[in-house]
Amino acid sequence: MPRRSAVQFILTKVVACYIAMAVVLLGGLIIWSYQQVVAHRADMTAQLQTSVVEAITQAPGNEQQALQWLTLGIQLSESDSVAFQSIALLGEDGHVVFAWPSSVELAATASSAFNLLDLQNSSFTLAVTYSDTLLEHVFKHDLLPVIALLVGQLMVLMLLLNYLVKRGIYRTFSSFMRELSMVNLRQPAALQADSFLGQFKEYRQVLVGVNRVILSLAKSREQLAESNQGLERHIHAKTAALEERNEELLILNKQLSIIANTDSLTQVYNRTRFDVLFKEHVTLSKRRATPLAILLVDLDDFKKVNDRFGHQTGDHVLKHAAHVIQREIGAEGVVARWGGEEFAVLLPYFDLAKAEEQAETLRAAIAKARFEEQAIKITTSIGVAQLGEQETAGQLLKRADDALYDAKGLGRNRVIIASLEQSHTQLELADGEFIEVLDVASEPTQGEPEVSEKLPT
Numbered sequence: 001m002p003r004r005s006a007v008q009f010i011l012t013k014v015v016a017c018y019i020a021m022a023v024v025l026l027g028g029l030i031i032w033s034y035q036q037v038v039a040h041r042a043d044m045t046a047q048l049q050t051s052v053v054e055a056i057t058q059a060p061g062n063e064q065q066a067l068q069w070l071t072l073g074i075q076l077s078e079s080d081s082v083a084f085q086s087i088a089l090l091g092e093d094g095h096v097v098f099a100w101p102s103s104v105e106l107a108a109t110a111s112s113a114f115n116l117l118d119l120q121n122s123s124f125t126l127a128v129t130y131s132d133t134l135l136e137h138v139f140k141h142d143l144l145p146v147i148a149l150l151v152g153q154l155m156v157l158m159l160l161l162n163y164l165v166k167r168g169i170y171r172t173f174s175s176f177m178r179e180l181s182m183v184n185l186r187q188p189a190a191l192q193a194d195s196f197l198g199q200f201k202e203y204r205q206v207l208v209g210v211n212r213v214i215l216s217l218a219k220s221r222e223q224l225a226e227s228n229q230g231l232e233r234h235i236h237a238k239t240a241a242l243e244e245r246n247e248e249l250l251i252l253n254k255q256l257s258i259i260a261n262t263d264s265l266t267q268v269y270n271r272t273r274f275d276v277l278f279k280e281h282v283t284l285s286k287r288r289a290t291p292l293a294i295l296l297v298d299l300d301d302f303k304k305v306n307d308r309f310g311h312q313t314g315d316h317v318l319k320h321a322a323h324v325i326q327r328e329i330g331a332e333g334v335v336a337r338w339g340g341e342e343f344a345v346l347l348p349y350f351d352l353a354k355a356e357e358q359a360e361t362l363r364a365a366i367a368k369a370r371f372e373e374q375a376i377k378i379t380t381s382i383g384v385a386q387l388g389e390q391e392t393a394g395q396l397l398k399r400a401d402d403a404l405y406d407a408k409g410l411g412r413n414r415v416i417i418a419s420l421e422q423s424h425t426q427l428e429l430a431d432g433e434f435i436e437v438l439d440v441a442s443e444p445t446q447g448e449p450e451v452s453e454k455l456p457t
């Protein structure tokens, strides 16, 4: 019967607590009461002494009568809790002058039961006994009612507890135990089925275990949070390093792209880049129906520069000439080194007249320039062509190259325009045929600029 055991257990504990409290209370009461009685008895005795001395002093020679009056007073005060049991007045030689009550044996006055009291300035001595010993008195008069009261209370308490346990506490405990069973991690069989206390202990152990698990989980969570923070810091640092590296790579990429697209000597676009841009501009021009012109610029008699001033000076002149071309064209066109001492200039939105004007300005600027310390003068021949409506990039290039060839043939240092009629005339021929002509013409020949074989036809 585990339930009854539990009830008994609780009852026992409560009663034990109550008894312990009662014992402490009684102990305190005994000490307090004892002190009170001692003080009271001392008071009474002192009063008796004073009264007897006064009686003897007021009625000398008639002590017996005075003492009889005193005895009456004593009898009246017998109801006092510490009253005297007997009183004897002893003469100088120790004989009993007066004894109350009369039954007190004279011999008894000498026994140790009597307390001998001195009477001030008198030859008499007072011998008294008290009705109880001090402890007896304390127990009889003070403790007995208290003990009775406590026992009564205890009984009432036990009855009350028994009632409460049966009515309410048992139900509360039952539901508490049911809740506990929800967290039971052990096999039910392992519990002591016949002992509620055993079960309670088991559950308490389980709770302690659960508590430990919760604490260790909280600790693990803290550790996890710390490691996460460390990981985040690490990731941030790595990300920052990666971003930095990425930026470096982007810069390097840009530099690489510039290197790949730039002519290393003259720092203008190289032929590869020009081919791409040329194709794009031709496509755009056709799509938007906007004009597009090209200049092929070739330095005249450059071989002579090399021969006379050396190849290195020739390099410097080439570089400077490219700079002049780039300066003159500005942002309006695309300048590229076509190869050797020849440059190509792409002029989007330039019609033939405007392109011719630009070519003339360019030719004049180079003719005017003085290169190197030796103030070398050079001239240029320029072939100009505008993209025809039906023309391909290759066909445009061919016409510009023809114009340049003409400029050379006519004595150099001049601008020759490739007429649009020429382009139309060529287009009137079969397209396939022209392409074949272009391919043949584009093969590099001595003294002639190369025509890109990569360009789209």
Ligand SMILES: Nc1nc2c(ncn2[C@@H]2O[C@H](COP(=O)(O)OP(=O)(O)OP(=O)(O)O)[C@@H](O)[C@H]2O)c(=O)[nH]1
Pocket: 265, 298, 299, 300, 301, 302, 303, 304, 306, 310, 311, 312, 313, 314, 315, 318, 339, 340, 341, 408, 412, 447, 448
């Ligand atoms: N210094 C230097 N010379 C170059 C470079 N590329 C080509 N040349 C020279 O340019 C000269 C081209 O000679 P040619 O094809 O006969 O042309 P040209 O002397 O300019 O005569 P025309 O074009 O007919 O006016 C050659 O001497 C090449 O060595 C270069 O990068 N640096």
